Amino acid sequence: MDRVGVVDEAGRLRLLGSAVAGAAFGVVLAVLVASSWATTTTGLVVGVGVPAAVLGGAVGVWTQLRSWRAAGGYEHAVAVQRWVAEGRVPLGVPAEEWVPALQAQADREGAGWGKVVLCVLWTAMTLSMADQHGPVLTTLLAALWIGMGTWSVAWVIPRARAARALLQRAGAALPGPVEPGPVEPGSVDR
Template structure:
């Protein structure tokens, strides 16, 4: 894959998860819009939702690949995740590499909290329109919003905080790896 690198099993599973998330979002979004003109039925979900799910799955995979490219490739993205999980940046990694990589991970905390706020608002809005959309669509929407919010709280925000803490600890330790003239 162009500028992504070789994927291992975890990378392929992550792409599969991105496809599933994109498909879910595509189905829910299109069925929600279509339900403004027609009654939400299983036929509507199947007839309009499946093509939207295919497009959503493709967009989910494209978004994940784009994210890996922006991080310097799949291997680099995994390396940064490993640093955060191990709570240690290897001494051989120069600061001009680990600082921007950890900063990018730390900056995701704001996005995570933004998703949580939006999910609370969207869930409240969805429940207030339950009569209009019916139980099937309302259930799909609530499940989507709760899933996105839970993912942000359980994964995105803690990982961003851990990256920020690692960045501060590593900077405070004076790590100047990659510079032979420094101890």
């Protein structure tokens, strides 16, 4: 896996989880689109859903691998998650490395809250259209949206808050930047 590094058992399970989530999203999206032209039946879910699940699963794995590459590889991503879980950055890690890594983790809180808002809106919309979609598609959609919101509330938002708290604590221990003094007119060379 180019620029991802060695993936351990936990990483393989995470890839499997990404594949399952991508497959679920692919099935729901494909069946939702197909239900505009045909009645939602088990045959439609299987006929359209299976190829969509394969494609969605592949996209889920690709997205996870891309995320690890952007984070500096799997091992670096796991190290940053470990720092957040333990509530400390190990000595010897330069600030140029841990500050951006923790900031990226902390910035995920906004995305997590966005998913919660979307979960509420999409679940309400799905339930209001239950008579049009039928029970199978309504159940699939509601489960997908509720799962997305639950994941954000249970995992994404708490981890982002922990990363922000760690960033603030560890950042307070850093020596502050040197403030420039007042500049006298005419004292700057041009």
